[in-house]
Amino acid sequence: MRAHSIAIPFAFFLLLAGLVVATAAGAETPAAGPLELKPGRERAVVAVVALNAGTEVTDFLVPYSVLNQAGAAVMAVAPSSDPVAFWPAASVRPDADFAQFDTAYPQGADIVVVPAVHDPDDAALKAWLQAQAQKGALMVSICEGSFALAAAGLLDGKRATGHFYEHENRTETFPKVRWERNRRYVEDEGVISSSGVSASLPISLMLTERLAGRDRAAELAAAYGVADYGPKHNTDAFNIGMEEITTALKNIAFGWPRAHYLIEVWDGVDEVNMAFPLDFAARTWRGSSAAIAAKAEIRTRHGLTIIADETGEAPGGARLVRLPGAPASAAEAAVTLASPATLREDFLAFIGEELGDKTAQFVATQLEYPRR
Structure with a gap:
C-alpha cells in the first residue's frame, strides 16, 4: 500500500x-x-x-x-x-x-x-x-x-x-x-x-x-x-474490529439519505477550527464534507488562500456547520460550534445525535482521537 x-x-x-x-x-x-x-x-x-x-x-x-x-x-x-x-x-x-x-x-x-x-x-x-x-x-x-x-x-x-x-x-x-x-x-x-x-x-x-x-x-x-x-x-485503545467494519458497511449500504456537511469559511477563519469538522464529517461513511464561502477564494487567519468547494447559499438539504467567530449570517446552521476549546467534542456529539454514537466513535477511531 x-x-x-x-x-x-x-x-x-x-x-x-x-x-x-x-x-x-x-x-x-x-x-x-x-x-x-x-x-x-x-x-x-x-x-x-x-x-x-x-x-x-x-x-x-x-x-x-x-x-x-x-x-x-x-x-x-x-x-x-x-x-x-x-x-x-x-x-x-x-x-x-x-x-x-x-x-x-x-x-x-x-x-x-x-x-x-x-x-x-x-x-x-x-x-x-x-x-x-x-x-x-x-x-x-x-x-x-x-x-x-x-x-x-x-x-x-x-x-x-x-x-x-x-x-x-x-x-x-x-x-x-x-x-x-x-x-x-x-x-x-x-x-x-x-x-x-x-x-x-x-x-x-x-x-x-x-x-x-x-x-x-x-x-x-x-x-x-x-x-x-x-x-x-x-x-492499543484504538482498534478496527468487527464493530467498526459493521458500522462502515451499514453506513455505506443503508445510510440514506446521504448527509452533506458544508463547513462555512470566510476571510479570517481559524485554520484549526476549519480543519477538524471537514475531516470528521467526511469519515462518517454515510456523507460528505465541503467548504462553502461567500466567494471562490478566502484568506485564512494566517494568510492561506483557500479555494472553496461551493459558494453562495447552502443548497437545500445540506447541513451547514458554523465555526467559532463566524460573521453574522441569516443562513440557518445545523450546528454552531461556539468554542475552539470544545469544538472537536461538540462536533462529535453532533454527529452522534444525527447518525448515532457508533458512527461518532468510528469517526474518532479513524483519526486516532481519544474522546473524553
Whole structure:
C-alpha cells in the first residue's frame, strides 16, 4: 500500500465498500530545550509541505496555524505553484513551490512538517525532503507523513511512529525503521514522527514550546482544549474490529439519505477550527464534507488562500456547520460550534445525535482521537 490515497489508513474499508473516496514503546522522549535556529535568523522558518495531487487537510492546517501563532515564519510549500487538493475537501494555494522556497531560504528551513500525502514515493518530494534534512532542518511528520520520511530514507535506523492502523504495513515496508506503538510522538536524531491525525495538535504545541516557551504553548493548548500535549498515548485503545467494519458497511449500504456537511469559511477563519469538522464529517461513511464561502477564494487567519468547494447559499438539504467567530449570517446552521476549546467534542456529539454514537466513535477511531 505504498501508493496511498489520503485515506491511507482505511484502504481496507475502501476495498470492502468498492469505493475510492508491533514493537513495544521505547523510552520517554526526553525534554528538549529551545530550537536552535539557522545563523542570522530571529525567528524560525517553517515549511509545511503539501503534495499538489492530495494532502490530508488536518495534518496540514493545524501545524500551519499553531506554528504561526508560535511566532514562526510559516510557508505552505509544494512541488509546484498549482493549487493543492486537500482530502477530504477544499484546496489551498501554496505560498511557494520547492524552487521558490529554496531561492528565498538557501540555508533551508528550521523545521519541515510533512503531512500524509497522496503519494509518499513522489520523486520531487523525496528529493526535497532529503535536501532539507541535509541542511539540518528538524523533520516532523504528522500521522502517515511518516511514510514520506521513510520513503526518503530519513527514518532508517531510527525510532518512529505513525497511525495505529498502518503499523504492520509500515513494519513490512520499511524494516530498517524501529516502528513504535503507544506513543503520541517519537523523536530520534533530528526527526520527529507522530501518530494519528489527531496528533497534529499535540505535536504542534510541543514545537510551540520549543519556539516560544512553555507559557505560550500552554496558552494555545488551553485555547484549543488540549489538556496534555506530552508524548504519552495509548495506541492499543484504538482498534478496527468487527464493530467498526459493521458500522462502515451499514453506513455505506443503508445510510440514506446521504448527509452533506458544508463547513462555512470566510476571510479570517481559524485554520484549526476549519480543519477538524471537514475531516470528521467526511469519515462518517454515510456523507460528505465541503467548504462553502461567500466567494471562490478566502484568506485564512494566517494568510492561506483557500479555494472553496461551493459558494453562495447552502443548497437545500445540506447541513451547514458554523465555526467559532463566524460573521453574522441569516443562513440557518445545523450546528454552531461556539468554542475552539470544545469544538472537536461538540462536533462529535453532533454527529452522534444525527447518525448515532457508533458512527461518532468510528469517526474518532479513524483519526486516532481519544474522546473524553
